[in-house]
Amino acid sequence: MSTADDGAVPERTVWLTYPGPGVTEARARIAERSAQWRRAGALKQLALWLLLPLVALVPPHFPWILIVLVLGGMRAWSRWNEHATLLSLHGPCPKCGTEQEFTETGRMKFPHKVTCQHCRWDLRVELTPPRGA
């Protein structure tokens, strides 16, 4: 999810690593999320549950209720745990050197993994310089 202030997030340096000797520097925009933002986002996802009385009317009733409950719960849980959001990531692959715009943005995981579109290696996004960089 992007919000109005996401445009103000400056670019910073991150490092891309893979299970090998190479390390490259990349440029990323990462938005830190406050507890307030996460709570508001989680509540917004739970609003899906407001559809429950509606979907309960559609036969076969039970699967719809379950799907809406689980989907709303999972999305709220994911938003609640989104401490940082990766807005953009651009840089060369440490394995094959291909400069690219990575598409695995959204909730940041620690470690956050992205895949090179050229050589298909899984790369790790490091927020601090790895040893040897």
Ligand SMILES: [Zn+2]
């Ligand atoms: Zn590559």
